[in-house]
Amino acid sequence: MSAMSEIILTIDDKEVKVTAGMTVLQAAQQAGIYIPTLCHHEKLEAFGGCRLCIVEVESRGWTSYVVSCLYPVAKDIVVRTRSEKVDKIRKVIVEELMAHAPDAPELVRLAEEYGADRERFERKESFCIVCGLCVRYCDEVKHLNAVGFIDNGAKREISFIPEVAKNVCWECQECFALCPTSYAQAAYLLTEALAFPGQRKELSPPAKAPESGRRVIPIMPVAATR
């Protein structure tokens, strides 16, 4: 690292020395400062969808609210990871997401932290919170694109593409564990049941011990993990 690319900024009253090109979230993580995230994953391109990592940034006298997973570090900016406004934004977002998945462990934990009321808004039928982890992981890491986004706005949802999912999903299942609400797994099983029951492609049985086989995530209701 050359001295040229070194940037000093302030995060929660702490001076942090980082490399240019990093995001505020990375800088905070490096300094051991916690910022909540839902749609972030270190193997994936920053998405900026859940907005929970929002922070207050003061730069040249201006205060703005930016998502730390995308905001690039800059010289002399002052970052506050908690403030009345930041906490309120996180609280309301958690409340909005809990309208979908009131029992999802991560949301329950965040609700405690930010005082969110899980009953505050109208309950929604789907327990997907559209963080896109499954879609992006399948695309960026697995290059399989077995699951994608469909529709837009409030109607946006994830959807397994039967023709692809039939051949690859049962062997992989990696997105199931990433999903904060277990919806990915449910959506896959529903797709399988409706579109290709009994036709999923499984690994050919291992030559030796059967117990050395697949990684299958046990199917367990989310509420039970609380």
Add this chain to the structure above:
Amino acid sequence: MTKLQSVAELEKFRAEILFRRDPAKPCIAVCAGAACDGMDSAAVAAAFLAEVARQTLGDKLEVRTTGCHGYCEKGPNVVVTPGEICYFEVQPTDVAEVIAATLKGEVVDRLVYKDPNTGAKAVHMNEVPFYKHQMRLLMGDNPKIDPMLIDDYLAVGGYAALVKALTEMTPQQVLDEVKKANLRGRGGGGFPAGSKWETTRNAPEKTKYVIVNGHEGESAAFMDRAMLTGNPHKVLEGLIIGAYAIGAQRGFMYTRHDMPLLEKHVRNALAQAKEYGLLGENILGSGFDFECELHFDVGIFVSGESSALMRSIEGNPPEPRPKYIRTSVSGIWDKPSNLNNVETWANVPQIISKGAEWFTSIGTEKSKGTKLISLSGNVVNSGIVEVPMGTPLRTLAFDIGGGVRDGKTLKAIHFGGAMGGSIPTDLIDAPLDFDGMSKLGAPIGAGGLLLMDEDTDMIEVARYLLDFLVNESCGKCAPCREGMPQMLHILTNMTQGKGKAGDLERLEDLAEVTGLGSLCALGKTSADPLKSMFRYFKPEYEARIVNIAGGSGTK
């Protein structure tokens, strides 16, 4: 047509066009704008052409199909030159009479404007109340141009600004002129176009793009399509001049997929400009190369958001990205990309022709030039209006708009569509100004102005606008995707007499968080109408909550 190789060839060609045209020869201009077209102005134009052919009047009279004249309320519109005699609500059966009168230098009395109150008549355009308070710098040429004919545009001095820029000015001088003119973006943000151009020009990447945003998805806005459909070359000329100043080699016109006439005119304009050598390699022998292609939106409002639009041009879904690095530095395929809307580009030629000093003499201290306004709602005269910045809203609503329909009183004025705001009648003397209107909570946006009468239910207005937006969001970020439907749900309940305790607090929290937390301008401003209602019409909202003292829960 052979390609024009030099400025001299263009000017010679222009002189030939003008020589062939007799300014004294009467011309009947039939409006084919969207509203008139809807009232079958095509049948009127066809009737004129048929009658001229029947009487073999081709050498005495010209018939021209043109873009939008502006006075949509009274279409089909016909304007006869010389004299700019305005005929309204013209039907095919009126055609013979208009032709006979025109040939005799007379006026068909029964088709001219009559004041609904006094009965006073107005014959010429500059006497008609709807037009006489306007300053039609951008729209004024529409009745003189068949949008399919580049020669019509050349005949009114078209592409002279491009000639001036290419021959008398360096790119830097063009940029300086636009900066000096303080031309601010007409698409909604009001950001200074010159500064944006400069950012793209100074970005290190050599490949640069310029884009016309002609998406115009804002509800109650319909002036950009009138501009682009009615005078495509004016917008294109502005774009080419901008590309020259910025150093861009390629441009995109991004516009609506659902307007066949618009598509036809823009396609034709691009092909003609190319044929004449105004697009392509070595434009008019200047050494400047520029190509432009047409792209269509994908049907949702958010695809008009600049970063989403650029994703769409790349062939990706129209999802906005955060602009912590501006699109003017890293846009289409990560190249510096300067985007302005239709009206902004249309202002460029006149700034270059007449200079920044002239331009800045029009308007207010910080909002210069004219503004196109789409006037609709409970207004007597709906249509497309162009007024100098600084014009009081009262002039727009009453002198031009003719006031509220059916003798009712005005309750509120709404600016800026689903991302704008409503202000009460007592603010009607506010001047049209980017910053002033923003401070009042009713930002001009792209320029859609709605008059709302005494019977308007302000909860229903907010509900209606959100109902529009929830379907136009991309759904990528949580506050926009989740916040808007929750607000819509509460507002819907309130309009049905089911407002309950806590609803107003819920709405306020949702509005604040959607505004602060959303990724792009669509989400950030989606609650602006609601915020303006809370500012000016809160008692009306409170009255809808059951169990609040005095509130009945119903209307």
